[in-house]
Amino acid sequence: MKIKKAIIPAAGLGTRVLPASKSVPKEMLNIVDKPAIQYLVEEAAASGIEDILVITNRGKGLIEDHFDHSFELEANLAGNPSKAKLYESVKECADLANIYFIRQKETKGLAHAILAGRSFIGDDPFVVLYGDDVIINNENPVTKQMIELYEKYEKGIVGVEAVPEELIHLYCSLGLTDIPGEDKLWKCWQINEKPKPEEVLSLYAILGRVVLPANAMDMIAEGIAKTPADKEFYLTDVFTDMGKAGNLLAYAYDGRHYDMGNKMGIMKANCEVALDHPEIGEDFKAYLKELVKTF
Ligand code: UTP
Numbered sequence: 001m002k003i004k005k006a007i008i009p010a011a012g013l014g015t016r017v018l019p020a021s022k023s024v025p026k027e028m029l030n031i032v033d034k035p036a037i038q039y040l041v042e043e044a045a046a047s048g049i050e051d052i053l054v055i056t057n058r059g060k061g062l063i064e065d066h067f068d069h070s071f072e073l074e075a076n077l078a079g080n081p082s083k084a085k086l087y088e089s090v091k092e093c094a095d096l097a098n099i100y101f102i103r104q105k106e107t108k109g110l111a112h113a114i115l116a117g118r119s120f121i122g123d124d125p126f127v128v129l130y131g132d133d134v135i136i137n138n139e140n141p142v143t144k145q146m147i148e149l150y151e152k153y154e155k156g157i158v159g160v161e162a163v164p165e166e167l168i169h170l171y172c173s174l175g176l177t178d179i180p181g182e183d184k185l186w187k188c189w190q191i192n193e194k195p196k197p198e199e200v201l202s203l204y205a206i207l208g209r210v211v212l213p214a215n216a217m218d219m220i221a222e223g224i225a226k227t228p229a230d231k232e233f234y235l236t237d238v239f240t241d242m243g244k245a246g247n248l249l250a251y252a253y254d255g256r257h258y259d260m261g262n263k264m265g266i267m268k269a270n271c272e273v274a275l276d277h278p279e280i281g282e283d284f285k286a287y288l289k290e291l292v293k294t295f
Helices: 036-046 061-066 071-078 081-092 110-115 141-153 165-170 217-226 235-244 263-276 281-293
Strands: 005-008 051-056 098-103 127-130 134-135 156-162 172-178 185-193 204-212 248-252 256-261
Touching: 005 036, 005 110, 036 061, 036 127, 036 134, 036 141, 051 061, 051 248, 071 081, 081 256, 098 141, 110 217, 110 235, 127 141, 134 204, 141 156, 141 204, 156 235, 165 235, 185 235, 204 235, 204 248, 217 235, 235 248, 263 281
Parallel strands: 005 051, 005 127, 051 098, 156 248
Antiparallel strands: 127 204, 134 256, 156 204, 172 185, 172 204, 185 248
């Protein structure tokens, strides 16, 4: 079944990047000349996704404005031939895909945010692009890599990366079994959230992208219904249940990942994207070379 729908949860509080994220959502923080969330929407569109639901909340109206037409700005740029490129770049934000918005009315975690998209998803499989995880592969977008695997194996796919041993306690740790003939894809049978040393199963953690069957929504709804109102229900519990039933694969994607939810991630994203940028790349490289001499 072709996957045409994606959800981007972007309703978190972004406490790790305060005060920057006080009035600007962290998903709107800049990477050189585009907000982080635009990289996600471009990745989804380049992967064949047609309909994208962004989960927002109060104070995230900037995201909606960014993907809408700005008639005054467009009319101004359109009248100036020297600004033709800028005009195109502004206009295309509104034309990348069909983008819908819904609010998560209480900030009750990632699983709760995704469930806000239940009626949008209906009976279709879908991709989740975590709103603050920018993953760059311009030749073969990570969402496309994962959709192809979903279509081949018809099992849920979690995108994973190896994290340093001293940091694994901040992430989750996956129990993995080899699949003959595959070197970056495993069966995933267990996920330990924020593991203690004795709970570390591997150094692979889920980072940024997952592809799920429609019934994952039912699993989230059931999990939330069973969880006391003052506790968070974790998406990893759904993954664990899928894994135990033999319905989950883990894929070490091919792409450069930047966590826009923390300061180092934001700086790495800006630095590396600037070095590759057609307009400023060379100048920025020269600047950095000079700068390192002063350390
Ligand atoms: P994070 O856990 O990184 O987001 O969620 P956060 O809660 O904003 O982070 P901190 O810890 O306070 O800094 C990953 C993605 O899920 C979204 C976030 O916006 C982010 O893009 N999210 C998280 C929601 O949409 N709703 C939530 O209730 C929580």
